[in-house]
Amino acid sequence: MRLALLGCGTVGSEVVRLLHEQSADLAARIGAPLEIAGIAVRRVGRDRGDLPVDPALFTTDPLGLIKRDDVDVVVEVVGGIEPARSWLVEALRAGKSVVTANKALLAEDGAALHDAAAEGGADLYYEASVAGAIPLLRPLRESLHGDRINRVTGIVNGTTNFILSAMDATGAGFAEALEEATELGYAEADPTADVEGFDAAAKAAILASLAFHTRVGAADVHREGITEVTAADVASAKAMGCTIKLLCIAARGADTAGRETVSVRVHPAMIPLTHPLASVGDAFNAVFVEAEAAGQLMFYGRGAGGAPTASAVLGDVVAVARNRLAGARAASESAYADLAVRPMGEALTRYHISLDVADRPGVLEAVAGVFARHDVSIATVRQGPAGGGPAGRGEDADLVIVTHVAPDAALAATVRELRGLEIVRSVASVLRVEGGV
Ligand code: NDP
Ligand code: HSE
Numbered sequence: 001m002r003l004a005l006l007g008c009g010t011v012g013s014e015v016v017r018l019l020h021e022q023s024a025d026l027a028a029r030i031g032a033p034l035e036i037a038g039i040a041v042r043r044v045g046r047d048r049g050d051l052p053v054d055p056a057l058f059t060t061d062p063l064g065l066i067k068r069d070d071v072d073v074v075v076e077v078v079g080g081i082e083p084a085r086s087w088l089v090e091a092l093r094a095g096k097s098v099v100t101a102n103k104a105l106l107a108e109d110g111a112a113l114h115d116a117a118a119e120g121g122a123d124l125y126y127e128a129s130v131a132g133a134i135p136l137l138r139p140l141r142e143s144l145h146g147d148r149i150n151r152v153t154g155i156v157n158g159t160t161n162f163i164l165s166a167m168d169a170t171g172a173g174f175a176e177a178l179e180e181a182t183e184l185g186y187a188e189a190d191p192t193a194d195v196e197g198f199d200a201a202a203k204a205a206i207l208a209s210l211a212f213h214t215r216v217g218a219a220d221v222h223r224e225g226i227t228e229v230t231a232a233d234v235a236s237a238k239a240m241g242c243t244i245k246l247l248c249i250a251a252r253g254a255d256t257a258g259r260e261t262v263s264v265r266v267h268p269a270m271i272p273l274t275h276p277l278a279s280v281g282d283a284f285n286a287v288f289v290e291a292e293a294a295g296q297l298m299f300y301g302r303g304a305g306g307a308p309t310a311s312a313v314l315g316d317v318v319a320v321a322r323n324r325l326a327g328a329r330a331a332s333e334s335a336y337a338d339l340a341v342r343p344m345g346e347a348l349t350r351y352h353i354s355l356d357v358a359d360r361p362g363v364l365e366a367v368a369g370v371f372a373r374h375d376v377s378i379a380t381v382r383q384g385p386a387g388g389g390p391a392g393r394g395e396d397a398d399l400v401i402v403t404h405v406a407p408d409a410a411l412a413a414t415v416r417e418l419r420g421l422e423i424v425r426s427v428a429s430v431l432r433v434e435g436g437v
Helices: 010-021 023-030 060-067 085-092 103-120 137-141 158-170 172-183 198-212 231-239 306-326 363-373 408-420
Strands: 001-007 037-042 074-076 097-100 151-154 240-252 262-272 283-291 293-302 348-358 378-385 396-403 425-432
Touching: 001 010, 001 060, 001 085, 010 023, 010 074, 010 306, 023 060, 023 240, 023 306, 037 060, 060 085, 074 085, 085 097, 085 103, 085 198, 097 103, 097 293, 103 198, 151 198, 158 172, 158 231, 158 283, 198 240, 198 262, 231 240, 231 348, 231 425, 348 363, 348 408, 363 378, 363 396, 363 408, 396 425, 408 425
Parallel strands: 001 037, 001 074, 074 097, 262 425
Antiparallel strands: 151 240, 151 283, 240 262, 283 293, 348 396, 348 425, 378 396
16 A cells, blocks of 8 residues: 655654554554655755655655555645645545545535545545544544534634633733743744634534535634633633633524524633533643534544644544555545535624623613613623722723623624713623533
């Protein structure tokens, strides 16, 4: 069994290392030796340390490598949309099995890959694309196929989880925590994809597609990052017995016409400390799956890093290699349900709203009236002197309101109207609340 490795960076170099270290075991598990036919990179002359591989295997011609007759399996760990899409479509159409960690491509144009796989009768595996080492996609695409998944809630980005965990532990602001994440090598030089939620949104699209047998792309996912989360938000969450996490939430539900739909969103949210995801700290990932018959399932582990991600890649390589030897192919994409994706405005959620208001008679009534006008029910109200101090400033008060579940559009409209009230000096923060506080 010969494989073409496209990319030899953080993940690819660990794939090479594991292939070398475990070659005998892998051969025994597959039923045939596994060899690297070639490794496509951008710079052949790059110093790759003590990587246990013949330097003659490196090439800058990925397409040439893919097309070679002696290549059975293509492993793509380069990333990005193009040229990765063209390479993988070419490989799949030619009947070569593909293993990829490329969440951006799968979320942007998974359809092109699945269609090419169907055309070429080849396997397409991508366990490493979501939550690194955690076996998650295989349970969704195989183990839970006898069940009906209702909701998937996950922490699927390690960088942002590290930042939010640091803010929670030390009281630091976002910028300070990001600096620490960069120094420790968690955040990349350009952290946009992580902190603005693009990475998590791509993973959310992949999870939703598998969970709900529906094609969901990155453009279908409502996305908000963590750059606006403040130390005050984190303190406010703590006061409520909560913590703030960047969540990806994919859920079934009816739209306003009563049709079954899915909603897929990524945003920071408060969750109670008693929620299983609240204790997921550092750069770890975890995904909480709620299924009709299985009930609640939790998947936890390392969502990034060379070796953990390479573990998932190699698991897929073993699976596709076995299939090829058996002359078989895994079940193809399951998108039969073809559910519509509900707009964010119809997603049901709860808000935690901190207001700086005038401290005088009638203020609470006026504020409550805004909620009532938008049919949003208030769950709790907490008032204290402005600034949180014991004496306060005398003229203003801090008002913290937590709502019951309502459509996001109604909650957003409530906040818009509150911002326009003369008695509301400022809307200090608005955060969604998930997980039954
Ligand atoms: P790196 O940037 O570390 O490595 C990228 C590799 O691709 C390098 O070897 C580079 O060559 C090669 N490459 C880049 N452009 C080209 C090109 N045009 N032609 C041929 N080779 C090229 O990326 P990672 O290993 O971190 O990530 C790879 C994939 O895995 C991405 O899709 C990423 O999203 C995904 N992933 C990464 C995780 C992680 O923790 N890093 C976790 C989960 C998924 P050269 O070595 O010469 O520069
Ligand atoms: N940047 C990603 C993270 C890498 O922080 O989780 C894993 O996909």
